[in-house]
């Protein structure tokens with residue numbers, strides 16, 4: 001690809017590997033952003049829009065977007081804060097995946113029970129800025145005149161305590177499997193994070209604003225479709241007010257008359273994570289024939 005091929009295109013950064021990569025590809029597919037990526041190339045042209053995708057490490061994306069080298073990107077909220085780019089990028093949309101927490105962890109066998117107990121000791125992390133800020137505050141608050149030593153490692157953070165390099169670590173936890181496998185447990189949480197769609201706050205190329213809006217709306221549709229199911233059920237009309245309280249929908253439930261008098265059919269969007277509880281409650285107020293359907297895509 002020659003350099004001119006990118007001229008005038010909206011540049012959209014996608015994590016090139018790691019935890020966010022696959023989910024980003026399925027979001028692009030759901031938003032009908034079509035491309036064919038060559039194995040060795042980190043830039044590729046989108047076939048059906050004036051966009052070029054740039055595949056970058058998730059941790060580099062905030063600064064590319066923040067400095068305006070790239071117009072749009074997907075990365076973790078955590079790496080935006082770690083790269084201190086929060087003033088330079090705007091978080092347009094939370095994407096509902098890549099959810100985890102940045103936590104202080106120590107060996108289960110350790111007599112360190114709180115983050116304060118780590119003041120003056122050694123902490124190993126890939127998040128040296130966030131860990132530095134966190135322990136900087138604790139150092140000042142505990143007033144012991146001691147400074148916690150923060151040491152950076154690029155990966156395998158969980159091994160640091162077993163190797164005798166650290167008294168505690170700061171790292172991401174999702175299921176907790178990695179932490180437990182390393183004989184560690186969490187004693188404090190610095191922040192909760194998830195993947196976000198970001199744009200450059202300075203907007204170097206205002207001409208791209210309409211395309212950014214279009215891509216954002218499409219991705220918002222894909223994200224909402226993953227979050228909701230359509231729930232359909234039949235219920236006696238007199239029970240409807242109670243059922244509507246259980247399933248209020250995003251705006252309001254769609255009610256249709258049934259051929260059998262006194263009965264109505266209800267169709268409504270329900271958050272996936274609340275579905276089981278909602279169905280239990282619907283049964284209690286007399287709903288019958290409750291069916292649910294996954295959504296492929298939607299606009300809300």
Ligand SMILES: Nc1ncnc2c1ncn2[C@@H]1O[C@H](COP(=O)(O)OP(=O)(O)OP(=O)(O)O)[C@@H](O)[C@H]1O
Nearest residue numbers: 017018019020057058076078079098099100172174
């Ligand atoms: N276990 C996890 N569960 C959910 N999201 C995660 C998890 N680990 C990391 N993330 C999110 O993904 C982002 C990138 O993390 P990842 O570990 O994939 O980094 P990477 O260094 O780019 O990839 P790799 O580990 O392959 O080098 C993190 O900043 C965080 O937002």
Ligand SMILES: O=P(O)(O)OC[C@H]1O[C@H](OP(=O)(O)OP(=O)(O)O)[C@H](O)[C@@H]1O
Nearest residue numbers: 019155156172173174175176177178179
């Ligand atoms: O709580 P869990 O579900 O076990 O997830 C936590 C792990 O996930 C991340 O690493 P990842 O597996 O992405 O690999 P990395 O260490 O190479 O970054 C993170 O750094 C933890 O090690």
